[in-house]
Amino acid sequence: xxxxxxxxxxxxxxxxxxxxxxxxxxxxxxxxxxxxxxxxxxxxxxxxxxxxxxxxxxxxxxxxxxxxxxxxxxxxxxxxxxxxxxxxxxxxxxxxxxxxxxxxxxxxxxxxxxxxxx
Amino acid sequence: xxxxxxxxxxxxxxxxxxxxxxxxxxxxxxxxxxxxxxxxxxxxxxxxxxxxxxxxxxxxxxxxxxxxxxxxxxxxxxxxxxxxxxxxxxxxxxxxxxxxxxxxxxxxxxxxxxxxxxxxxxxxxxxxxxxxxxxxxxxxxxxxxxxxxxxxxxxxxxxxxxxxxxxxxxxxxxxxxxxxxxxxxxxxxxxxxxxxxxxxxxxxxxxxxxxxxxxxxxxxxxxxxxxxxxxxxxxxxxxxxxxxxxxxxxxxxxxxxxxxxxxxxxxxxxxxxxxxxxxxxxxxxxxxxxxxxxxxxxxxxxxxxxxxxxxxxxxxxxxxxxxxxxxxxxxxxxxxxxxxxxxxxxxxxxxxxxxxxxxxxxxxxxxxxxxxxxxxxxxxxxxxxxxxxxxxxxxxxxxxxxxxxxxxxxxxxxxxxxxxxxxxxxxxxxxxxxxxxxxxxxxxxxxxxxxxxxxxxxxxxxxxxxxxxxxxxxxxxxxxxxxxxxxxxxxxxxxxxxxxxxxxxxxxxxxxxxxxxxxxxxxxxxxxxxxxxxxxxxxxxxxxxxxxxxxxxxxxxxxx
Numbered sequence: 314x315x316x317x318x319x320x321x322x323x324x325x326x327x328x329x330x331x332x333x334x335x336x337x338x339x340x341x342x343x344x345x346x347x348x349x350x351x352x353x354x355x356x357x358x359x360x361x362x363x364x365x366x367x368x369x370x371x372x373x374x375x376x377x378x379x380x381x382x383x384x385x386x387x388x389x390x391x392x393x394x395x396x397x398x399x400x401x402x403x404x405x406x407x408x409x410x411x412x413x414x415x416x417x418x419x420x421x422x423x424x425x426x427x428x429x430x431x
Numbered sequence: 432x433x434x435x436x437x438x439x440x441x442x443x444x445x446x447x448x449x450x451x452x453x454x455x456x457x458x459x460x461x462x463x464x465x466x467x468x469x470x471x472x473x474x475x476x477x478x479x480x481x482x483x484x485x486x487x488x489x490x491x492x493x494x495x496x497x498x499x500x501x502x503x504x505x506x507x508x509x510x511x512x513x514x515x516x517x518x519x520x521x522x523x524x525x526x527x528x529x530x531x532x533x534x535x536x537x538x539x540x541x542x543x544x545x546x547x548x549x550x551x552x553x554x555x556x557x558x559x560x561x562x563x564x565x566x567x568x569x570x571x572x573x574x575x576x577x578x579x580x581x582x583x584x585x586x587x588x589x590x591x592x593x594x595x596x597x598x599x600x601x602x603x604x605x606x607x608x609x610x611x612x613x614x615x616x617x618x619x620x621x622x623x624x625x626x627x628x629x630x631x632x633x634x635x636x637x638x639x640x641x642x643x644x645x646x647x648x649x650x651x652x653x654x655x656x657x658x659x660x661x662x663x664x665x666x667x668x669x670x671x672x673x674x675x676x677x678x679x680x681x682x683x684x685x686x687x688x689x690x691x692x693x694x695x696x697x698x699x700x701x702x703x704x705x706x707x708x709x710x711x712x713x714x715x716x717x718x719x720x721x722x723x724x725x726x727x728x729x730x731x732x733x734x735x736x737x738x739x740x741x742x743x744x745x746x747x748x749x750x751x752x753x754x755x756x757x758x759x760x761x762x763x764x765x766x767x768x769x770x771x772x773x774x775x776x777x778x779x780x781x782x783x784x785x786x787x788x789x790x791x792x793x794x795x796x797x798x799x800x801x802x803x804x805x806x807x808x809x810x811x812x813x814x815x816x817x818x819x820x821x822x823x824x825x826x827x828x829x830x831x832x833x834x835x836x837x838x839x840x841x842x843x844x845x846x847x848x849x850x851x852x853x854x855x856x857x858x859x860x861x862x863x864x865x866x867x868x869x870x871x872x873x874x875x876x877x878x879x880x881x882x883x884x885x886x887x888x889x890x891x892x893x894x895x896x897x898x899x900x901x902x903x904x905x906x907x908x909x910x911x912x913x914x915x916x917x918x919x920x921x922x923x924x925x926x927x928x929x930x931x932x933x934x935x936x937x938x939x940x941x942x943x944x945x946x947x948x949x950x951x952x953x954x955x956x957x958x959x960x961x962x963x964x965x966x967x968x969x970x971x972x973x974x975x976x977x978x979x980x981x982x983x984x985x986x987x988x989x990x991x
Contacts, residue, residue, distance in 0.1 A: 323908075340572040343529050347572060375899060377833070387570040389539060391526035398529040401809060414807070416833055428569045 326411055332369040335380050338406035339369070344395030347385035349423035368423075377416035378407065384420060388427040396420040451550035452600065454514035458503050460645040461518060465496040466654040467644025468637060475640065478633035487815070488633035491528030495535060496641065498525020511551045515542035515559070530634035533567055533579050537638075540566025553598045557590040560607070577622025579634030585614035586642070601649060608646045611639040680708050680724035683749045684733050687720050690741035694719065699740075706732050718744070724751065769795040771821050775869040776876055779817045780828040780860055781808060781838070784980030787857055787948060787987075794864040796828075803981060807834050813841040823847040824873050826880065830860040832917065850877040855917055856889035857948065857979070858989030888942075889916055890933045890988035892926060911985075926953065926985050927961045931968065939990050945972050946989040948979030953986075961986075 339345055348368025370381035380403060386395050400418040407415050452460075468475070468489070475489030502521025508514045519542040522535035543566065544559030545551060551559070564587040567580055574580050589610030593603045618632040619625040625632055647654055684707075696712070703710050707725035714720075723733050734746055766788055771777045778796045782788040783803025791799055798816040802808035813834075817825045825847050829838040832855040842849035850873070854860040863880040891914040898908045901919050906912055910922045913933035920936050923929035930947075939945055945965065949958045962976050979987055 341575055343571045344532050345572065346570065375897070375901065387536075389523065390532050390536065390570060391523055394526045394528060394532045397810075398532070408806075414833070416807075 326413075328371040328373065331371045331373075331378060331380070331407060331411060334407050334410050335369050335371065335382065335403045336367070338402045339382055339384060339399055342395070342399040342402045344387050344390040344392075345384050345399050346387045346426045346428070349383045349385050351381075351383050377414035378411070379417045379419075380404075380407065380415060381419045381421060383423045385424045385426050386422050388425040392422055396422060451552055452511060452556075453550045454506070454508040454511045457511050457514050457518075457551070458506065458508075460648065461496070461500060461503070463648030463654060464641035464644040465493070465500055467647060468493050468496060468640045470655055471640045475633050475637045478630045478636055487811070488528065488530045488637055491531045492534055492634070492637040492641075494527045495522050495525055495531035498522060499535075499538060501525070510547060510549050512542070512545040512547035512549075515545045516547075518542065530579055530637060533570070533634065534638070536567045536570050537563040537583055540564065551600075553594060553600050553603055556600060556603065557587075557594045560590045561587045563587070575622065577618040577620070577625060578632050579638050581618065581621060582611055582614045582632070582635035582638050586611050586638075604642070604646055604649070608639070608642050611635075611642055615639050681727050681750060681752050682725050682730040683709075683722070683751050684725060684730060685720060685722050685747040686734060686737050686743055687718060687745040688737050688741050688743045689718055692741075694740070702736065703733065706736065766792040766799065768792055768797050768799070769869075771797045771869075773821050774824070775822050776824045776826060776867065776871065776873060777817065777820045777822050777869070778826045778828060778864065778867055779813065779820075780864070781813070781830045781834050783831070783857065783982065783984075784948075784951065786978035786980035788980075790861065790977060791864065794861065795867060795869070796864065802834060803831055803983075807831070807837060810837045810841045810844065813838055814844055817841075817847065817849070818845060825849045826867070826877060827851045828854045828860040828863055830854050830857050848873060852877065852880050852884070854884060856891070857981075857987050858887045858889045858946070859884045861989065862887040862991070886991060888937050888990040890914065890930075890937060890986070890990065891984050892929050892933065892986040892988070893984045895922065926957065927964060930961055930986060930988070931964060933988065934965065934969070934990075937990050939969060939972070942990050943973060944975070944989075944991045945969065946975040946977065946991075948977050948981065948987040948989075950979055950981045950984045950986065952982065 336348060339348060351368060351370055368383040370383075372379045382399065382403060384396075384399060386392055397420075400420050404415045404418050472489040472493050475492065476487055478488070499518045499521035502517050502524075503514060506514065506517060508517065515538070519535070519538040522531075522538045526532045526535040540563035541559045544562030545555060548555060560583075564580075564583045567583055568574055571580075586607050590603060590607050593606040597603065615631050615635045618635055619630070622632065644654055699712070700710060703721070703723055706729055707723040709722070709724040711722040712719060713722075721733065721737060725733060730748060734743065737743060769777075769792075777798070779798045779800060780791045780796045781800045781802050782791055783801075788799045788801070797820055800808045800813055800816045802812070813827065817827070823846070827838045827842065827849060829835045829851065832853075835851065835853050835855070838851045842851055852860075852863050854863055862883045866876075866879045866883045868876055868879075893912060893914070895906045895908050895910050895912045899906050904919055904922055906919065906922045910924065911926050911929040912919050912922050913929045913936070914920070915933065915937055921929065921932055923932055934945065947958075947962060947965070958976070962974065966974050981987060
């Protein structure tokens with residue numbers, strides 16, 4: 314739970330809310346074709362599931378927000394570029410929406426999807 | 432097979448009507464697209480709405496095109512399909528940034544549509560454009576419309592329509608380029624953030640330039656002069672041009688006019704460039720706006736010149752030097768950075784506030800990257816700050832512990848010799864700066880600058896944003912806390928109390944000098960009251976006060 318004060322009281326932002334923003338902005342990032350279960354046992358079958366915390370891990374302390382993304386990338390894209398774009402996208406949207414610093418966005422590429430065979 | 436047999440450009444060849452384009456022909460079109468994109472790179476870069484690294488869309492797309500070109504630079508391949516696959520491969524390997532990745536996918540689909548055909552005719556070209564769109568759309572779960580994807584989609588749709596009417600590749604390409612142009616202009620209607628910023632989508636514009644370059648090549652038009660860059664009136668952002676005031680070009684003249692006959696833009700531009708610099712032309716509803724920077728004595732020349740072309744409706748003239756002073760008071764003044772000679776050591780500092788940037792500049796840094804506690808600059812921004820410096824020896828001062836990593840990763844992304852001095856605070860960065868010897872031996876200088884970190888203690892005064900117990904101290908939100916070399920050491924009820932107790936805790940009496948940098952969130956009155964108190968408590972110390980301009984921290988304090 315992130316907290317911030319305003320003159321009338323406190324603002325609490327849940328991890329789930331942050332995860333939702335992160336998930337939306339990740340899925341709008343080019344090259345990301347899905348979010349994967351954080352641990353593989355949950356299985357890749359749940360790719361694209363609507364649950365907002367699926368494939369997203371949010372932690373928070375006094376230093377800022379830390380986000381882990383577990384993504385599936387389109388096969389045939391340059392993974393390095395896709396990964397850095399998604400990290401920037403997520404950081405930008407979360408910071409803009411929440412107004413607290415995002416200290417780290419770690420991107421875990423959990424798999425590739427082959428939708429185009431060349 | 433095609434009429435592209437020699438790799439010389441600009442002589443106005445058209446594809447034969449019954450037309451086939453082979454591998455070499457495609458190679459030349461790619462070169463033309465790349466060259467034209469390069470010519471217009473800055474314009475694409477300027478269409479920036481997100482403060483994210485992909486703000487260099489033009490550069491990213493160009494680097495991707497260059498990677499594609501490198502793959503085929505010396506290829507004698509005649510088979511157009513194989514050539515297209517080689518291009519796609521090159522683009523994939525070198526894809527930079529978001530737009531670069533999408534571009535590489537477009538090439539990939541384009542190549543697939545071509546299969547391994549020997550030569551391309553109109554139906555194959557159209558099929559390849561459609562494949563390009565389909566492939567690109569598969570790369571994202573939720574495509575955002577109003578981007579390069581939309582432009583690719585509109586291009587494919589127009590190509591299919593055109594094919595129903597003609598088999599002439601020239602005509603089809605022309606219609607595709609027109610469709611791309613319209614689509615780009617329409618992007619602000621689809622993506623509100625573009626509309627707010629008054630720009631069109633940069634990636635879409637880049638794609639348009641690549642295609643327009645191909646068309647210009649076929650028409651024999653020049654590819655190396657950005658002549659006809661007219662932007663929508665709403666997109667002319669005047670304030671941006673202020674940052675690029677050139678020596679001697681002291682006046683900014685903006686003229687709105689309605690030309691009597693259609694404006695010959697190439698001629699217009701070339702005649703204006705005789706008069707001044709920073710030329711921009713905007714157009715909307717037949718109304719033109721011209722923007723130019725000129726020397727004082729020429730300030731009426733553009734007006735006289737345009738008077739001969741049509742009816743002038745409005746003239747605005749500003750003295751840029753005076754204007755800059757004014758803006759400097761409100762915003763960031765223009766910083767004068769130390770000039771860098773090849774072989775010298777250049778320093779790039781991250782600065783959280785305008786005042787601190789000014790101090791860094793006066794100490795001789797070569798560039799400043801803005802950023803701090805809440806807005807950490809990205810690796811790319813840091814990289815960007817030093818990549819164009821004229822030397823290959825660079826020292827980075829991150830000045831915040833959250834930025835050290837980005838700085839280190841920037842250091843690995845360049846061929847330059849880069850050292851990151853792990854400065855966690857602004858005072859550490861300033862202190863390190865004092866030890867800089869630009870002519871010195873790199874490793875030695877880095878070592879000395881690093882040692883300087885230990886000579887200064889840093890205090891940061893801020894308001895707690897939440898209630899927490901940290902390092903055995905109970906902090907309630909809203910209380911003022913003091914951070915001593917990165918650790919919270921006390922909580923107080925007022926800024927003054929926090930400062931004074933902090934100085935005590937940091938054993939300021941054992942030191943000689945206290946420097947305070949005040950932030951943008953505290954009034955000058957309050958600052959003066961507090962500094963007077965500090966002066967009276969430490970009468971024998973040298974006490975300095977500077978405007979830091981940093982957010983969040985009411986004070987950053989250096990104790991030496």
